[in-house]
Amino acid sequence: MPNLDLALSYPGVVIVPGEEFVISGTVQLEGTSTAQNLTGYTIKGNVQIGSTNTLNTGTYAVVVAASGTFTWTLSMAQTAAYASNSWGTIVLYLNHATTDDLHIATIGFRTSAETI
Numbered sequence: 140m141p142n143l144d145l146a147l148s149y150p151g152v153v154i155v156p157g158e159e160f161v162i163s164g165t166v167q168l169e170g171t172s173t174a175q176n177l178t179g180y181t182i183k184g185n186v187q188i189g190s191t192n193t194l195n196t197g198t199y200a201v202v203v204a205a206s207g208t209f210t211w212t213l214s215m216a217q218t219a220a221y222a223s224n225s226w227g228t229i230v231l232y233l234n235h236a237t238t239d240d241l242h243i244a245t246i247g248f249r250t251s252a253e254t255i
Contacts, residue, residue, distance in 0.1 A: 142169035143233065145244045152229075152248035157219040159212060166207040166233065166243055174207035180233045182209050183240070188227035188250070218250075225250045 145164045154160045166175040182199035185192060196217060202208040211231060221227075226249050233241040 143167065143175055143241055143243050145231075149244075149246045152246055153251050154213070154218055154221060154248050155251045155253055156221045156223055157215055159215050160218055161213075162211045162229070162231070162246070163202075164209060164211075164231075164244075166209065174205070175233075176205055177201045177207055177209060177233070178204040180235050182211050182243075183232055183234050184211050185230045186213070186227060187230075188221055188225050221250045223250050223252050 143166050145166065149162065166177065167173055168175060180201070182201070183195050184197040184199070185194050186196050187193070197211050197213050199209055199211045202210060226247070229244075229246045229248060231243040231246070233243060235241075
């Protein structure tokens with residue numbers, strides 16, 4: 140399978156500890172505008188802040204499988220555990236029972252000084 144990416148980039152992402160955080164995106168074949176059909180796939184996310192790596196975190200929803208659209212959410216409780224004024228990465232990937240995990244995107248972020 141060809142490489143995948145998101146239709147939109149996410150520069151300057153800020154997560155406020157204690158606030159829900161949502162990424163909405165379209166998975167497409169890298170370098171094209173061809174959507175990846177998400178039928179049978181799950182979206183997984185790993186979050187790393189400093190040396191702490193949380194695997195398979197967040198919840199996902201496939202919005203329209205045929206057009207590759209999804210949402211991935213970190214709950215208020217999950218982000219409340221993040222230290223303020225920190226830097227981290229979110230790695231999103233597709234998982235299917237019959238294939239290896241497929242990388243979608245790596246998104247850098249920072250947490251704000253403000254907390255909820």
